[in-house]
Amino acid sequence: MNFLVFVKQVPDTETKIQIAGDGKSIVEDGVNFIVSPYDEIAIEEALLQKEALGGEITVATMGPNRGEAALRTALAMGCDKAVHLEDDAFEGADSYATAKALAAVVKKLNPDLIFLGKQGVGTDNTQVGQMVAEMAGLGHIGMCVKLEIDGDKIRGEREIEGGRETIEVSLPAVVVAQKGLNEPRYPALRGIMQAKRKPIEKLTVADLGLSADEVGAAGSKTEFARLEMPPAREAGKKLEVEPEVAAKEIVAFLKNEAKAL
Amino acid sequence: MILVFAEQRDGVLKKASKEAVSEGKRLSSKLAVPVAAVLMGKGADQAVDEVKKFGPDKVFVTEGASLDQYSADGFAEATANIAKEQNATVILFPATTMGVDVAPRVAAQLEAGLVSDITGLEVANGKLVATKPVYSGKAVATVNFKSDIQMVTLRSNVFPLEENPSDPEVLKVDASGISPKGVAVSTELKEGGKVELAEAAIVISGGRGMKGPENFPLIEEVATLLGGAVGASRAAVDAGWIDHSYQVGQTGKVVSPTVYIACGISGAIQHIAGMGSSKFIIAINKDEDAPIFSVSSLGIVGDLFKVVPALTEELKKLG
Ligand SMILES: Cc1cc2nc3c(=O)[nH]c(=O)nc-3n(C[C@@H](O)[C@H](O)[C@H](O)COP(=O)(O)OP(=O)(O)OC[C@H]3O[C@@H](n4cnc5c(N)ncnc54)[C@H](O)[C@@H]3O)c2cc1C
Ligand SMILES: Cc1cc2nc3c(=O)[nH]c(=O)nc-3n(C[C@H](O)[C@H](O)[C@H](O)COP(=O)(O)OP(=O)(O)OC[C@H]3O[C@@H](n4cnc5c(N)ncnc54)[C@H](O)[C@@H]3O)c2cc1C
Numbered sequence: 001m002n003f004l005v006f007v008k009q010v011p012d013t014e015t016k017i018q019i020a021g022d023g024k025s026i027v028e029d030g031v032n033f034i035v036s037p038y039d040e041i042a043i044e045e046a047l048l049q050k051e052a053l054g055g056e057i058t059v060a061t062m063g064p065n066r067g068e069a070a071l072r073t074a075l076a077m078g079c080d081k082a083v084h085l086e087d088d089a090f091e092g093a094d095s096y097a098t099a100k101a102l103a104a105v106v107k108k109l110n111p112d113l114i115f116l117g118k119q120g121v122g123t124d125n126t127q128v129g130q131m132v133a134e135m136a137g138l139g140h141i142g143m144c145v146k147l148e149i150d151g152d153k154i155r156g157e158r159e160i161e162g163g164r165e166t167i168e169v170s171l172p173a174v175v176v177a178q179k180g181l182n183e184p185r186y187p188a189l190r191g192i193m194q195a196k197r198k199p200i201e202k203l204t205v206a207d208l209g210l211s212a213d214e215v216g217a218a219g220s221k222t223e224f225a226r227l228e229m230p231p232a233r234e235a236g237k238k239l240e241v242e243p244e245v246a247a248k249e250i251v252a253f254l255k256n257e258a259k260a261l
Numbered sequence: 262m263i264l265v266f267a268e269q270r271d272g273v274l275k276k277a278s279k280e281a282v283s284e285g286k287r288l289s290s291k292l293a294v295p296v297a298a299v300l301m302g303k304g305a306d307q308a309v310d311e312v313k314k315f316g317p318d319k320v321f322v323t324e325g326a327s328l329d330q331y332s333a334d335g336f337a338e339a340t341a342n343i344a345k346e347q348n349a350t351v352i353l354f355p356a357t358t359m360g361v362d363v364a365p366r367v368a369a370q371l372e373a374g375l376v377s378d379i380t381g382l383e384v385a386n387g388k389l390v391a392t393k394p395v396y397s398g399k400a401v402a403t404v405n406f407k408s409d410i411q412m413v414t415l416r417s418n419v420f421p422l423e424e425n426p427s428d429p430e431v432l433k434v435d436a437s438g439i440s441p442k443g444v445a446v447s448t449e450l451k452e453g454g455k456v457e458l459a460e461a462a463i464v465i466s467g468g469r470g471m472k473g474p475e476n477f478p479l480i481e482e483v484a485t486l487l488g489g490a491v492g493a494s495r496a497a498v499d500a501g502w503i504d505h506s507y508q509v510g511q512t513g514k515v516v517s518p519t520v521y522i523a524c525g526i527s528g529a530i531q532h533i534a535g536m537g538s539s540k541f542i543i544a545i546n547k548d549e550d551a552p553i554f555s556v557s558s559l560g561i562v563g564d565l566f567k568v569v570p571a572l573t574e575e576l577k578k579l580g
Pocket of ligand 2: 013037467468469470471493494495496497508509510511512513514524525526527528529530531532535545546547548551563564565566
């Protein structure tokens, strides 16, 4: 079985965010970039399935040069080879333009099973997996928390409000990983050493058979007009009083200010 | 036309769908174009009366067994077909697990821009302008559309629900030509009757300060008395005290209730990412320097094991 995993490199969630001079992006200096947490789950699931069924895992990312670190992490976890979509033309992509490029990778590599994370932490669009599936003409399982491969079919449970739903789809297919699917492993030292020798293939827009106006900012359907600091939440009163008094204060607040009672 | 995907399950219209139709109605007057609701899946017929309360000019109901069971690609194809036929320029979805699963496929089919989980929507020069929190709520992005068709998913509990009854034309749409790829073969709903976390007007969450699973009934009782839902921090989930489906935050659910009550939760940035857009935040924490207090409208410095039971008593007095 051939697996393809898409990973995005994102700022560590602990990072202090500073808005850049253009008012639309963040200052990258000093930012620690990591593999998006949901994408670690996607990688782990590919590893588990490969361990059970055999095959090969390709990991792919679209992004600037620093993205290579994310690929090395995935290789160190156990992926076999990597593809790096690196081209100035990919820059400034929204979800649509991102999916356009990733769907072209799917067409080129023809994998049996494709994994993505539920969301790229930070921008949190929660779109790219489903868009890739649509553009590649494949079925998908969204927000997958349990996966079973059964011959040429897969069955997955997904979280819905107040319960779970089981989706069945024929291969090839796309699985969008949600927390709970597995516990991602840490790369072992041996894996880190081996990762250094694993191949990373660079692909440009032309290599994917796309034109520059289909990807990046030019191919995007939305654009960030502004990025701003949120209005600071004003801390209200802080009370250190007897529990009974505190309880009365909470009820009064719920009634009078929140009008929730 | 403005199209609103109004999620229903077994004839029950989601609260988030009502909010989306309400917002569709408001946009309809701002943009001076009609608004239509789209219902699909088993029970769609039974949801028509409910959706009429929120003022659509038309209601589309799909017909055909192929869409009885949920299918993201099937539902997307049906929605996109209606959008094309009606020349829809705006499509709204609730940011439910269904809306979030279907909308990107519709956007891909229609080559439309899509902004997810938005908390604000304005009209400028006839185009939509959406706002959404990014980077764990550390920044807010204002997003413009470059495409002719503009799509958004609306965060629950943010856009006001507004009854505005209408007498719309109800149109059946034949969906028998659609053959879905990924199909729901079973659905398992637990804890019937409980208020859904993402839709609750009041959420009371417990963190590591709860000390163990045996103490969660303390906040469950308050939730029941308030008609709200229980949530949790990742520390409580990782400790195995409560299921992940209750987790609020960066890697859990994003909630936006009228009131969020945090009990024994320190207020890490990844937790705030999931509840920072709540209208009011009340925190109960024994550490007066806990970061949660800096975002709280009301802070109680104290032992939750004393304050929460006292709160329960006080609420019971209200009857
Ligand atoms: C200068 C600049 C301008 C931008 N302008 C916009 C804008 O106008 N509108 C906008 O929406 N966003 C914009 N972005 C953010 C944009 O790059 C997002 O990263 C992109 O939209 C994908 O969003 P996401 O990760 O939230 O997607 P999600 O849909 O949350 O991602 C789901 C999954 O898709 C996969 N995935 C996503 N991106 C990649 C990738 N690059 N490589 C491999 N796999 C991936 C991962 O598996 C991920 O878990 C801009 C960024 C920059 C730097
Ligand atoms: C990538 C990533 C994603 C994450 N995603 C999430 C997420 O989705 N959701 C999330 O919540 N966290 C998330 N976290 C974890 C987050 O950083 C914190 O570790 C977590 O939120 C802490 O949970 P807590 O506040 O319950 O525990 P703690 O930080 O340990 O706080 C416990 C609090 O309880 C108080 N307390 C103790 N006893 C009492 C008492 N008797 N009465 C009153 N107060 C008491 C203490 O004073 C303390 O403030 C994520 C972290 C990372 C790195």
